[in-house]
Amino acid sequence: MRVRLEDVARAASVSPKTVSRVLNDEANVSDATRKRVLAAMEAMDYRPHPSARSLAGNRSFLVAMLYDNNDNPASTYLAEIQDGVLEACDEHRYSMMVRPLRMRGDDFIRRLDALISDHHPDGVVLTPPITDYAPLLKRLRERNVPYASVSPMQRNGVIGVTMDEQAAARAIVEHLLALGHRRVAHVIGIADHGASRWRLAGYREAMAAAGLPEDPELVVQGAFTFSSGVAAARELFALKQRPTAVFAANDDMATGVMWAAGEYGLKVPHDLSVCGFDDTPLARQLWPALTTIQQPSREMGKIAATQLLNLLRGRGPGQLVQVPFSLQIRDSTARIP
Amino acid sequence: MRVRLEDVARAASVSPKTVSRVLNDEANVSDATRKRVLAAMEAMDYRPHPSARSLAGNRSFLVAMLYDNNDNPASTYLAEIQDGVLEACDEHRYSMMVRPLRMRGDDFIRRLDALISDHHPDGVVLTPPITDYAPLLKRLRERNVPYASVSPMQRNGVIGVTMDEQAAARAIVEHLLALGHRRVAHVIGIADHGASRWRLAGYREAMAAAGLPEDPELVVQGAFTFSSGVAAARELFALKQRPTAVFAANDDMATGVMWAAGEYGLKVPHDLSVCGFDDTPLARQLWPALTTIQQPSREMGKIAATQLLNLLRGRGPGQLVQVPFSLQIRDSTARIP
DNA sequence: CAGCAAATTGACAGCGCTGTCATCTGTGTC
DNA sequence: GACACAGATGACAGCGCTGTCAATTTGCTG
Numbered sequence: 001m002r003v004r005l006e007d008v009a010r011a012a013s014v015s016p017k018t019v020s021r022v023l024n025d026e027a028n029v030s031d032a033t034r035k036r037v038l039a040a041m042e043a044m045d046y047r048p049h050p051s052a053r054s055l056a057g058n059r060s061f062l063v064a065m066l067y068d069n070n071d072n073p074a075s076t077y078l079a080e081i082q083d084g085v086l087e088a089c090d091e092h093r094y095s096m097m098v099r100p101l102r103m104r105g106d107d108f109i110r111r112l113d114a115l116i117s118d119h120h121p122d123g124v125v126l127t128p129p130i131t132d133y134a135p136l137l138k139r140l141r142e143r144n145v146p147y148a149s150v151s152p153m154q155r156n157g158v159i160g161v162t163m164d165e166q167a168a169a170r171a172i173v174e175h176l177l178a179l180g181h182r183r184v185a186h187v188i189g190i191a192d193h194g195a196s197r198w199r200l201a202g203y204r205e206a207m208a209a210a211g212l213p214e215d216p217e218l219v220v221q222g223a224f225t226f227s228s229g230v231a232a233a234r235e236l237f238a239l240k241q242r243p244t245a246v247f248a249a250n251d252d253m254a255t256g257v258m259w260a261a262g263e264y265g266l267k268v269p270h271d272l273s274v275c276g277f278d279d280t281p282l283a284r285q286l287w288p289a290l291t292t293i294q295q296p297s298r299e300m301g302k303i304a305a306t307q308l309l310n311l312l313r314g315r316g317p318g319q320l321v322q323v324p325f326s327l328q329i330r331d332s333t334a335r336i337p
Numbered sequence: 338m339r340v341r342l343e344d345v346a347r348a349a350s351v352s353p354k355t356v357s358r359v360l361n362d363e364a365n366v367s368d369a370t371r372k373r374v375l376a377a378m379e380a381m382d383y384r385p386h387p388s389a390r391s392l393a394g395n396r397s398f399l400v401a402m403l404y405d406n407n408d409n410p411a412s413t414y415l416a417e418i419q420d421g422v423l424e425a426c427d428e429h430r431y432s433m434m435v436r437p438l439r440m441r442g443d444d445f446i447r448r449l450d451a452l453i454s455d456h457h458p459d460g461v462v463l464t465p466p467i468t469d470y471a472p473l474l475k476r477l478r479e480r481n482v483p484y485a486s487v488s489p490m491q492r493n494g495v496i497g498v499t500m501d502e503q504a505a506a507r508a509i510v511e512h513l514l515a516l517g518h519r520r521v522a523h524v525i526g527i528a529d530h531g532a533s534r535w536r537l538a539g540y541r542e543a544m545a546a547a548g549l550p551e552d553p554e555l556v557v558q559g560a561f562t563f564s565s566g567v568a569a570a571r572e573l574f575a576l577k578q579r580p581t582a583v584f585a586a587n588d589d590m591a592t593g594v595m596w597a598a599g600e601y602g603l604k605v606p607h608d609l610s611v612c613g614f615d616d617t618p619l620a621r622q623l624w625p626a627l628t629t630i631q632q633p634s635r636e637m638g639k640i641a642a643t644q645l646l647n648l649l650r651g652r653g654p655g656q657l658v659q660v661p662f663s664l665q666i667r668d669s670t671a672r673i674p
Numbered sequence: 675c676a677g678c679a680a681a682t683t684g685a686c687a688g689c690g691c692t693g694t695c696a697t698c699t700g701t702g703t704c
Numbered sequence: 705g706a707c708a709c710a711g712a713t714g715a716c717a718g719c720g721c722t723g724t725c726a727a728t729t730t731g732c733t734g
Contacts, residue, residue: 004690015714020692028712047454051397052690054388055719069420079416083406086437095456097434100423117384119432226622255622262624282619285563285592287599341720352684357722365682389720392689 003044012040023048050095054120061094063305063312064121066130069100076280077297078127081150084301085125092309097121101130109139116143123147123308125160125301129193148308148318150300153194159311159318160304165195168293168325169202169247170209172275175291175327176245177210180336181273185218185243187232187253193224199249199277218243222253229256230263237264244272244336251276251283251292258286258332269334279328288331295325340381349377360385387432391457398431400642400649401458403467406437413617414634415464418487421638422462429646434458438467446476453480460484460645462638463497466530485645485655487637490531496648496655497641502532505630505662506539506584507546509612512628512664513582514547517673518610522555522580524569524590530561536586536614555580559590566593567600574601581609581673588613588620588629595623595669606671616665625668632662 005023009016014033021029022037029037040046054060065085067078082098089096099115101108115121123146130136131149140147148160155162176184186203189196200219207214220235222228229248233256236243248254254276258268266272268288276283279294303321311318342360346353351370358366359374366374377383391397402422404415419435426433436452438445452458460483467473468486477484486497513521523540526533537556544551557572559565566585570593573580585591591613595605603609605625613620616631640658648655 002690005692006690016690017692017714017716018712021713024692028710030712033712045454047451049392049690050456051388051391052719053692055386055392055689055721056691056693058692058719060388075416076413079412082435083437086435095434097432098419098423100420114384117382119387226618252622259622259624281563282622285589285596285619286623287596339720342722343720353720354684354686354722355682358683361722365680367682370682386720389689390722392691392719393721393723395689395722 002049003046005046005048008037008040008044008046011044012037059122060120062119062121063089063094063096063123063125063308064115064119065096065098065125065127065301065305066101067098067127068103068130070102070104077278080297081127081301081304084298084303085305086301088302088305088309092306092313094122094309094312096305101136103130103133103136108133109135112136112139113143116145121145123312125304125308126150126152128195129190131158131160132192132194146308146311148304148311150304151195152320153197155320159307159320161300161307161321161323163295163300163323163325165198165325166202166205168295168327169199169249169277170206171202171325171327172277172291172293173203173206173247174210175329176247176273176275176333177206179245179273179333181245182212183215183218183241183243183245184212185220185236185246187220187222187229187246187248187257189222189224189249189253191221196224196249203247222249222256224250224252226252226256226259229253230260231256233257233260237261237266242272245333246272246274248274248276251278251280251290254290254292254332255282255286258290269332270337273333273336275333283328283330286332291330291333292328293325294328296323299323339386340383342383342385345374345377345381345383348381349374396459397457399456399458400426400431400433400460400462400645401452401456402433402435402462402464402638402642403438404435404464405440405467407439407441414615417634418464418638418641421635421640422642423638425639425642425646429643429650431459431646431649433642440467440470440473445470446472449473449476450480453482458482460649462641462645463487463489465532466527468495468497469529469531483645483648485641485648487641488532489657490534492657496644496657498637498644498658498660500632500637500660500662502535502662503539503542505632505664506536506586506614507543508539508662508664509614509628509630510540510543510584511547512666513584513610513612513670514543516582516610516670518582519549520552520555520578520580520582521549522557522573522583524557524559524566524583524585524594526559526561526586526590528558533561533586540584559586559593561587561589563589563593563596566590567597568593570594570597574598574603579609582670583609583611585611585613588615588617588627591627591629591669592619592623595627606669607674610670610673612670620665620667623669628667628670629665630662631665633660636660 009019126149131152152158220232222232275291277293279292283290283292307318346356463486468489489495557569559569612628614630616629620627644655
């Protein structure tokens with residue numbers, strides 16, 4: 001038979017309400033009582049019934065992680081974030097649910113509403129590119145659902161976790177420049193993603209700092225996918241004066257660039273240096289292995305969720321934490337011959 | 338203010354209990370009444386409160402998807418299954434939670450118990466290799482938690498989804514044999530995973546059918562990881578008589594084999610044909626692109642969850658559905674020179 | 675058209691917990 | 705030692721739904 005709060009109360013000779021107080025870490029319980037109750041809970045292996053708690057207390061102990069499965073088809077990046085979010089939720093004894101929320105189409109607000117009404121999450125964790133949709137953020141605020149973001153574009157007032165993507169992009173381009181490259185191309189990600197803008201900004205910053213005038217030919221649009229990387233590379237290789245290095249805004253596109261290089265008979269890194277961004281497992285497994293930017297995705301998920309949970313549990317306002325990146329230099333970039 | 342079941346009842350001029358009956362698709366409600374209630378629900382945009390439903394009805398409308406994050410670090414395979422499971426749950430208006438359950442160590446039963454006591458899932462979906470741990474299955478049965486499996490090893494009485502892995506492995510090895518290869522090596526996956534056994538069995542079956550005696554040198558142990566593929570390949574390349582083709586039990590290991598081939602100066606597919614299993618996104622992006630077996634992971638997740646949900650909703654006993662595989666012939670395999 | 679079984683509907687309690695508010699206890703003050 | 709006051713504890717109702725079982729209506733039979 002199930003052990004209920006009432007049973008614990010009887011065992012500890014206190015009222016159910018006092019057990020409830022201990023369970024919820026409330027103030028105004030004497031140390032002696034608290035200890036006694038905790039001991040009883042432990043001894044009886046008491047597990048509060050989540051539905052009862054949620055019904056009576058008008059909160060769900062549920063955090064929803066939202067992702068856009070449209071532009072993010074089952075990426076490892078998301079899986080790692082999810083893992084981190086889950087870990088944080090576990091530590092705070094919250095449950096987590098993952099929800100795809102396709103941003104394409106104009107009914108995503110309706111779908112967000114349905115999600116909230118159906119599941120009553122106490123808060124949500126937003127992952128890119130959902131972090132950047134103003135109407136969605138507005139709706140969450142209207143419905144009074146706290147949220148934390150992983151790498152938000154707008155940074156004022158948002159809590160969660162961020163990385164200095166612009167500095168990272170700048171660092172990787174500087175690496176190419178240090179190898180002697182001058183015609184360095186950039187493949188941009190999906191235009192309206194914050195990540196794309198920052199990475200482009202970092203590229204420009206590095207080029208400008210090296211005194212290289214911007215050559216529009218060298219900056220081509222991609223869409224974060226392998227095939228868009230292939231297409232972008234073909235454009236670049238068709239130029240009269242080919243680039244000697246390509247910085248793609250993510251690893252998938254960089255892989256596409258390498259693929260296209262093979263197609264054109266260009267050897268990487270001898271004829272062309274290629275680098276990416278994200279450090280997917282793929283990056284290490286390519287031949288040659290890809291120079292890229294590593295971000296601690298799992299950690300980032302955990303931090304974002306922790307900020308949200310601190311807020312939910314009334315432990316201060318929550319912050320926007322910045323995590324460091326790391327430049328992974330591998331075999332796809334080399335000194336210009 | 339929240340619309341409650343009672344409000345719907347008043348609007349439809351019936352008792353709350355009748356609304357409840359309609360909500361739960363119970364029998365013994367006249368068509369006229371049912372229609373009236375449904376109309377009222379629709380008009381008022383009624384959303385039942387999950388916690389109240391779960392508390393009163395003693396069920397959670399929750400399906401937990403279990404995975405082993407030890408041997409499966411954030412793979413796309415799992416992400417796709419998860420997506421399919423989620424879709425099925427949505428259709429049946431169940432929620433889904435994902436839970437890692439590390440099988441290493443001997444306290445996983447305790448952790449399973451905690452999971453059940455803490456969250457009360459109505460059922461669980463098991464993914465490989467969790468499908469194969471007998472003590473875990475036993476415990477689920479003891480605790481009366483129904484489960485469905487994705488690719489279970491034991492097939493008697495288990496519901497869920499399966500693929501004929503042995504036939505798939507045989508098909509891919511037959512493809513190599515048809516290209517004229519005779520010294521075909523195999524890199525085995527983690528020893529106690531069902532998948533490894535079947536793929537090995539399929540390899541043997543194809544070799545035997547071609548009248549090739551088994552050469553123990555050509556069968557080496559791997560662990561489903563990239564680096565284990567590299568290590569296995571090094572072993573194979575060190576043989577006096579090198580294989581001309583390698584069938585690795587998954588794509589990650591196949592990628593490792595290709596990587597090692599690069600290291601040894603072997604050109605794929607000219608000097609060595611390589612093929613894998615799973616058709617991860619990686620496979621298409623390698624240079625050359627990898628010949629492999631595709632399984633419809635997303636679909637498989639959906640089917641497994643659907644079988645479980647049919648069972649939970651009292652719609653028959655649930656089945657073990659077999660899905661087809663497809664051999665993806667790409668550029669990493671070629672006729673022997 | 676009485677008589678009965680089956681189908682339909684409703685009354686009511688209670689799932690396991692927490693919010694509200696009342697009560698009690700211990701400490702310090704003069 | 706009487707009094708004030710903050711801290712600790714408890715009584716009780718009720719969160720929104722469903723299970724149980726009783727009441728009512730319907731349809732059918734002879």
